[in-house]
Amino acid sequence: MPAGAARADNPVVQTIYTADPAPMVYNGRVYLYTGHDEDGSTYFTMKDWRVFSSADMVNWTDHGSPMSISTFSWASQDAWAGHTVYRNGKFYWYVPVKDRASGQMAIGVGVSTSPTGPFSDALGRPLVRNGEIDPNVFIDDDGQAYLYWGNPNLWYVKLNSDMISYSGSPTQIPLTTAGFGTRTGNASRPTLYEEAPWVYKRGSLYYNVYAAKCCSEYIAYSTAPGPTGPWTFRGTVMPTQGSSFTNHPGIVDFNGGSYFFYHNGALPGGGGFTRSVAVEKFSYNADGTIPVMNMTTTGAPQIGTLNPYVRQEAETIAWESGVETEPSTEGGMNVGFIENGDYIKVKGVGFGSGASSFSARVASAASGGRIELRLGGTGGTLVGTCTVPGTGGWQSWTTVTCPVSGATGTQDLYLRFTGGSGNLFNVNWWQF
Ligand SMILES: [Ca+2]
Ligand SMILES: [Ca+2]
Incomplete structure (x- = not known):
């Protein structure tokens, strides 16, 4: 990372490349479901999906990979853009994958009783298969759920209340220029709709936010008086930016604010096949239209503070x-x-009147090292140093504790790791 990047909070995740954000609000947190671009990828080489969550929109906890291609025995590859919804005590994760038998892209459904999984195959076969991708599920106020998907077409089907079967047949939403804008120079794709529908309702108005044009894509949207239309084109949400030739929208309201998730190629080594999810906070205009947003490295503002006096996972990272x-x-x-x-x-981090000690759960197959606790930057005020010993294994855990002084008020905390050469130690969690 360049030194200046330490002030940035976008992209949301820096440990891996992530793509195709699908945020979901549940029980006071935003759960962010993403795809995962492999390091050095030169195509959409994607083998698993990832989950992150946050209560404050800036510190994101990594929940790992609770679902992968191997979850679906009938799928061969392509862990592409999915969407997770909650209903009746279960979490349903709709994903496009390649059906091995037909070679066609199909929509599978993962199911779990936890938002962080593990997810299992709800059906043992595709829910629907017509060679098209990008599933999105919307549950209307009357309880009727709709599955939308499609590239190059836009489809919907009414899901039954079990969320893993449907009534009627998959139906095409007419891609008219009134509904989805006018694309020039591509006779087979006369409207701007490309892929990645994200349908939701706000007040009495239905929104469909999607990737427009290609390539490069931008984000546009349409609105309608009902879940299946008729749609009216409303314009741009986010222009083409950010060195990825695709983009992918996800919108949620959380804690009184509205948040727009997207992806770009902003991390080092990033590009069209090594993408990263980012987020912006926005406010709807008074007439219900969505403002045009630009990609930033600032990201969304923090909601509240992080409590250092309860266990915090080391993998909770801004x-x-x-x-x-x-x-x-x-x-x-x-x-x-x-x-x-x-x-x-x-x-x-809300230190309040001050912290007196710091503990961390650590392991090291080497000879350990030190955790420097610094405020405001990697060269900021040193308020404590914890020495980590060798523990005989990378998963042989012990708890170390060290005194702290001078950590008061609300501060950006930097855990700076020092020691010899090579890998030093692992950290599971910490607590002041
Ligand atoms: Ca390293
Ligand atoms: Ca942990």
């Missing part, structure tokens, strides 16, 4: 340099691949 995450034998994820000079930024 920004980082050099670290990665992996599944922990103690459950959830841990931070690993920590080398000298790597750091984690945790934004807006």
Whole structure:
């Protein structure tokens, strides 16, 4: 990371490349479901999906990969853009994957009783298969659920209340220029609709936000008086920006604000096949239209502060340099691949009248190192240093504790890791 990037909060995740955001609000948190571009990818080489969550929109907890291509025994590849919804105590994750038998793209459904999974195949076969992608589910006020999907067409079908079967037949939404704008120079694609529908209702108005034109894509939207139309083209949400030739929308309201998720190629090594999810906060105009937004490195403002006096996962990160995450034998994820000079930024930590000690759950198959606790930057005020010993294994966990002084008020906390060469130690969680 360049030094200036430490002040940035977009993209949301820096440990891996993420794409195709699908945010979902549940029980006081935003759960962010994404795809995962492999490092160095030169195509949409995607093998698993990822989940992150946040209560404050800036510090995001990594929940790892609770669903992959191997979840669907009938699928061969292409863990592409999905969408998760909650209904009747279960979480349903609709995803496009390649059906091995037919070679066609199809829509599968993962199901779990937890928003972070693990997810299993709800059907053992595709829910629907017509070679098109990008599923999105909307549950209307009357309880009727709709599955939308499609590229190059736009389809919907009415889901039954079990969310894994449907009534009637898949139906095309007419792609008219009145509904979806006019594309020039492509006789087979006369409207701007390209892919990635995101349908929701606000007041009495139905919105469909989608990737427009190609390539490069931008984000446009249409509105309608009902869930199946007739749609009216409303214009641009986000212009073509950000060095990825695709984009993908996801919109939620959370804690009184509205948030627009998208992706770009903003991380080092980023591009059209190595994308990263980002987020902007916005306000609807008085007439219900969506303002035009630009990609920023600032991201959304923080909601409240992070409480350092309860256990916080090490994989709860606003920004980082050099670290990665992996599944922990103690459950959830841990931070690993920590080398000298790597750091984690945790934004807006509410120390209040002051902290007196810091504990961390650590493991090291090497000889350990040190965790420097700094405020405001990697070179900021040092308020404590914890020494991590070798523990005999990368998953052999112990808790270390060290004194802290001078940590008061609300601060950006930097966990700066120091030591010798190579990987130093892992961290599962911490608490002041
Ligand atoms: Ca590293
Ligand atoms: Ca953890």
